[in-house]
Amino acid sequence: MSRYIVRRLLQAIVTLFVLSLLLFAWLRSLPGGPVSALLGERSTPEDRAALEQALGLDQPIFIQYLRFLERAAQGQFGVSTGVLPGRDALEIFLSRFPATIELSFFALTLAILLGIPLGYLAARHRGTFLDTGSVLFSLVGIAVPVFFLAFALKYVFAIQLGVLPPSGRQSVGINATHITGMYVLDGLLTREWDAAWDALRHLILPAVALSSIPFAVILRITRASVLEVLDEDYVRTAQAKGLRAATIRGRHVLRNALIPVVTTIGLQTGALLAGAVLTERVFTFRGVGHALAYGFETRDYAVLQVLIMMAALIYILVNMVVDIAYAAIDPRVRVR
Known part of the structure; x- marks a missing residue:
């Protein structure tokens, strides 16, 4: 190892x-x-x-x-000329990074909580309306551009219905204490429940938009993996021995089917950084993606350097951790 x-x-x-x-x-x-x-x-x-x-x-x-x-x-990327003129580029990244982490965490959590159960149920009920509907739903999630979905969600739920805030990370009138830069977590740590709830409401629309592609990919990979495992000989043997259906599903089917899903989740975690550029721009969610988009507009080379380098470093580290976890789950990977 x-x-x-x-x-x-x-x-x-x-x-x-x-x-x-x-x-x-x-x-x-x-x-x-x-x-x-x-x-x-x-x-x-x-x-x-x-x-x-x-x-x-x-x-x-x-x-x-x-x-x-x-x-x-040495962490010296220069001074910003466009995003926040006069401020150190690395400081801009460090100040914006918690917002992107918070948004990506909620988006990935939403994609996992919906994608894995729906993918498993679609495979278990292969050929039924549930299976067909799940596949079509995942295709829509992959085909619809993130920025279009973001604009559509913003128009319907923020402008037309007015049930969710259209932009920003927190309402102007909220007097919140910021410790980590993750506004929901800060509200929970300081027990400022109104600030935490307000920050969560601001997260819903961008998180849903950002989770669309990871959700669709995780659903399809889970479905395909479960279908493959269900056809394995050891599953048929377990059924022939008379093991309980819950034991077969948990110990033999789901456990083995989740191995490729873990790798997919890791890849989607890195991809969320790229999707955050469009999502944060639409919702004026001031994270790394928003700074990167504004850096391109203003030709802020210092900010572009640090944001792209750090995003690449995070992507590499996430995938390395996923590969190591994959090897720990499946020892066959270590010898390939």
């Missing part, structure tokens, strides 16, 4: 190195470059040359990349 973990760590390091190289090359190829973002389009050639020298942009590209890695390792 330890050799497998070391191998996955080495793969994660190599992946992160390649991603940093791609990010460095991509940001340098964007129109205008960091100098124009800092000085503006009307800057003089002398000012541009002085800033390029100060930033080391007049050095060979290989030297620039090594300095980029050195600064990234």
Whole structure:
């Protein structure tokens, strides 16, 4: 097991190195470059040359990349020029990250609580109306773009019905104490129940929109995995021995069927960061996705660097943890 973990760590390091190289090359190829973002389009050639020298942009590209890695390792990504001008880019990420974590947690929890039971029931009642309806529902969840679903939910439940707030993380009139940056958790920790309830109401619509694709994927993977396990010989043997149906479903069917579902959940956890860009933008939910979208609009290179690098790092770490958990559940994975 330890050799497998070391191998996955080495793969994660190599992946992160390649991603940093791609990010460095991509940001340098964007129109205008960091100098124009800092000085503006009307800057003089002398000012541009002085800033390029100060930033080391007049050095060979290989030297620039090594300095980029050195600064990234120290957490020095520069100062924001667009999202929050004058503020350290890493601080912006750290201040926005709890909001995205809170939103992703609720979205993933919703997807798991609905996707796994519906997928299991669809497989157990194969060919029935429940099975057909679940499959069609999952196809709609995958096919409908997240931003369209977000706008539709916002229009119906916030604008037309007025039962849920249309944007933001908490109402303006709420005097809440913020400890972790996760508003629902903060309200529970401080026993400010009105603040926790208000933050939860603001989470419902963006969480539902963000959970649509993970829910559909988890449902389909669970259904396919349960169907595959139901056809295995050891399930038929357990049935022939006269074991109780509850024992067969829990110990033999569901336990083995959940192995690929665990991997899927891990992949969807990383994918939620990408979906959060659109969802947070629609609902003005000030998390990492909202900052990333605004960073593109304002060509805030410092913020783009730290947000993309940190999102990639989180994605890699989540998938590494899932792979290790997968190997612990199924020992056959370790020798592949």
